[in-house]
Amino acid sequence: MGRGSAGDTIRAGRRRHGWTQSDLAKRLNVSRSTVSRLEAGKQQARDVRTLHRAAEVLGLAPESLGVVGEAVTGAPSVMEDDPVRRRQLLTSLAVTAAASAVPGGLAAGTARAVTPGPDGALLDALRGLLLGTSLPPGAAPCTTAQARTLLGKATTAFHSCRYVDLSRDLPKLVVGMQQLAAADDDPHAYGLLAHAYTLTSRLLIKLDAVDLGLLAADRAHTFATGGSDPVLLGETARNKSILIRKAGWPDDAAAIALHAADQLTGTDPRSRSQRGLLLMSAGYTAARSRDAATLVDLTEQARRIADGLGDRLMLPTHGGGFGRSIVDLHLISGHTAVGNPTAALAVADRVKVKNLPTIERRARYLTDTAAAHAMLDQRTECIDTLLQAERIAPQEVRTRPAVRRMVGNLMVTGRISPDLRALSARLRLP
Numbered sequence: 001m002g003r004g005s006a007g008d009t010i011r012a013g014r015r016r017h018g019w020t021q022s023d024l025a026k027r028l029n030v031s032r033s034t035v036s037r038l039e040a041g042k043q044q045a046r047d048v049r050t051l052h053r054a055a056e057v058l059g060l061a062p063e064s065l066g067v068v069g070e071a072v073t074g075a076p077s078v079m080e081d082d083p084v085r086r087r088q089l090l091t092s093l094a095v096t097a098a099a100s101a102v103p104g105g106l107a108a109g110t111a112r113a114v115t116p117g118p119d120g121a122l123l124d125a126l127r128g129l130l131l132g133t134s135l136p137p138g139a140a141p142c143t144t145a146q147a148r149t150l151l152g153k154a155t156t157a158f159h160s161c162r163y164v165d166l167s168r169d170l171p172k173l174v175v176g177m178q179q180l181a182a183a184d185d186d187p188h189a190y191g192l193l194a195h196a197y198t199l200t201s202r203l204l205i206k207l208d209a210v211d212l213g214l215l216a217a218d219r220a221h222t223f224a225t226g227g228s229d230p231v232l233l234g235e236t237a238r239n240k241s242i243l244i245r246k247a248g249w250p251d252d253a254a255a256i257a258l259h260a261a262d263q264l265t266g267t268d269p270r271s272r273s274q275r276g277l278l279l280m281s282a283g284y285t286a287a288r289s290r291d292a293a294t295l296v297d298l299t300e301q302a303r304r305i306a307d308g309l310g311d312r313l314m315l316p317t318h319g320g321g322f323g324r325s326i327v328d329l330h331l332i333s334g335h336t337a338v339g340n341p342t343a344a345l346a347v348a349d350r351v352k353v354k355n356l357p358t359i360e361r362r363a364r365y366l367t368d369t370a371a372a373h374a375m376l377d378q379r380t381e382c383i384d385t386l387l388q389a390e391r392i393a394p395q396e397v398r399t400r401p402a403v404r405r406m407v408g409n410l411m412v413t414g415r416i417s418p419d420l421r422a423l424s425a426r427l428r429l430p
Contacts, residue, residue: 006064009060009065010038010058011039024057028053034050034291051065121164122399125171126167126203126204135175142177151177151196153169154196174196191228191232194226194227202319205242208402210247218240231271231315233263234264237256238257238260260278274318276322279298283330286298287335299330309323313326320361325355335347353365363396364396367385367386371406383410387419
């Protein structure tokens with residue numbers, strides 16, 4: 001997008017409305033600096049969603065900003081096509097499962113590589129599930145009641161950081177739910193399957209397995225459109241947004257999260273809480289681009305929602321829940337990402353670990369706090385905090401690539417204490 005065309009058109013449209021750049025930024029749910037880049041022709045051309053939104057807000061034809069067709073948003077634009085897509089996907093999954101389960105099937109004569117590292121078995125199991133190359137034996141259709149029970153157990157395992165258990169049980173759960181949904185074209189069955197794929201995508205987010213995570217997140221979103229829960233649909237969009245940010249497309253990631261947040265206009269606490277989670281996710285995406293102003297703005301919007309809910313923890317199965325302490329947890333990681341570890345530690349000081357709802361959230365608080373200490377070269381505090389995290393959630397510390405990188409950097413940047421050497425050995429770092 002060059003100046004003299006779309007940028008001038010946006011500027012002229014803004015001035016015609018009598019708006020400042022900040023006024024337009026608020027209407028687009030972006031930072032003022034993003035509007036400035038748009039008008040100067042410096043915003044990357046792939047940010048089609050923001051251009052579509054700008055055209056809509058300013059009353060312009062999308063073609064006048066150099067974009068055509070429908071904007072790809074976090075939600076499907078033609079809901080009538082969704083039943084067809086869901087049925088086609090279930091049929092495809094069933095065919096793949098049958099082909100890989102018999103001699104001479106998909107994997108016949110093919111040696112499958114084994115992923116090295118402590119998270120290798122987990123990644124192999126999830127890859128086999130998503131690609132249909134190694135499906136779990138013994139998976140059978142389940143009833144709706146059984147599916148709810150199994151999903152509850154899998155969610156508890158995730159929140160307890162028992163990822164080895166998940167590598168064994170989650171593939172069976174997903175295959176069983178696929179068979180349930182195929183046999184019973186019911187919104188509840190689709191909703192359960194969406195939950196299962198959402199849990200799969202959350203696990204892959206932790207493992208930095210972006211390609212597989214996007215595959216799982218897309219399936220979660222597809223099946224969520226067949227359910228009756230807009231909050232679940234928002235959660236699938238949030239996970240997709242996180243993975244797209246990890247893939248290196250922050251503008252697209254923020255647009256998906258903010259679009260999904262805009263769809264949650266209800267006043268019920270669940271809708272408001274999911275909106276808060278989406279706003280926090282978009283804020284963290286801004287932080288990864290070193291946009292501190294947008295991080296603070298979006299996080300404060302989420303905090304106002306949390307304040308309105310009081311001391312309640314909402315949506316415990318969606319990203320670890322939503323509430324005041326969860327807002328602080330996101331702000332710690334956001335300040336660290338934007339390069340302000342001092343601010344991150346100031347927030348961390350006011351968080352009571354016991355108030356965080358799950359082992360997974362407590363471990364995440366500790367590892368994010370350790371990262372802030374590391375940025376300040378506070379080695380002793382960083383190592384002590386990592387050891388606290390390992391005591392409560394050893395699999396979280398030993399499998400997450402981000403934590404392993406942190407420990408690896410400590411091993412090559414300063415004095416190696418006995419505690420650090422022992423931690424590195426337990427993580428099996430080279």
